[in-house]
Amino acid sequence: MIKFFRKIRQKMLTENKFSKYLIYAIGEIVLVVIGILIALQINNWNQSNQNKKQEKQILTQLLEEYQSNLNQINSKIFIRNEILASSIKLLAYRNLESTLINIDSLDRNLSRTITRPTFDPELSVSNELTNSGKLYLITNAELRKKISAFPSSLSELKEEEIITVNLVEERFYLFLMEHYQIGRLNIEFLDDEKFRKMVTQITFNKEKSLKDLFEPSDPTQLLKHPDFEDYLSLIIVNTTYTNDQSIGVKYKIEKIIDLISKELKK
Known part of the structure; x- marks a missing residue:
């Protein structure tokens, strides 16, 4: 084809038909430009299709990631509500006669108050998008912004969780060990199957209780100790505030899930 056009040009030049040659040359340039534009358009179309396929794949992975995070945050909120109820x-046990106190129930509620739930989100897909610079593949600007901002929105929740963990591990648990026999208390956590499943996210086979290996403890000293009330009040306040933060994070996750779902339906 190139040789064919070259022969036509040479023929026009030899015949001294310069004006016709000029028109022909311009036409040839126009054809070349059109060809380039068509090639670019096809390339852009192919790239756009490829980006759309990548975006759909990314959105599907993000939906799974944030749905998992939503399940986890709901679980943590449930656990903290149980801690509040137990506290x-x-x-209320402090106002009962010791003979009216059910030790198993007391131990179970105590075991729940020393639980330290923390929200540990799965963000591998989100982080990969940000670190690799592929976040641009998500065409929805609002969704891009929320995914990018989500990790930083967890800071206050993390701070409250750390405060509660330190309170329980460094102070309250040691207080219980000093004023109460905690053997049966710890076993109650193992026997509390529904609650343990929520805490560990693992389904356990029914196990024989080890409770009989530990003698029941008299709770009078613990219940009447003034610091016991103080610790429970701190746990209630901290747990309530942490749950407030968790609910805020939950709303952010639900908004991201809603945006992703709408994009996938397009």
Whole structure:
């Protein structure tokens, strides 16, 4: 084809038809430009299709990631609500005669108050998008912004979780060991199957209780100790505030899931 056009040009030049040659040359240039534009358009179309396929794959992975995070945050909120309920029940025990106190129930509620739930989100897909610079593949600007901002929105929740963990591990648990026999208390956590499943995210086979290996402890000293009330009040306040933060994070996750779902339906 190139040889064919070259022969036509040479023929026009030899015949001294310069004006016709000029028109022909311009036409040839126009054809070349059109060809380039068509090639670019095809390339852009192919790239756009490829980006759309990548975006759909990324959105599917993100949906799975944030749905997992939503399940986890709901689980943590449930656990903290159980901790709050147990703390309130323990405060009520202080007004009962020792003979009216069910030790198994007391131990179970105590075991729940020393639980330290923390939200540990799965963000591998989100981080990979940000670190690799591929976040641009998500065409929805609002969704891009929320995914990019989500990790930084966890800082206050993390701070509150750390405060509660330190309170329980460094102070309250040691206080219980000093004023109460905690053997049966610890076993109650193992026997509390529904609650343990929520805490560990693992389904366990039914196990024989080890409770009989430990003698019941008299709770009088613990319940009447003034610091016991103080610790429970701190746990209630900290847990309530941490749950407030968790609910805020939950709303952010639900918004991201909603945006992703709408994009996938397009």
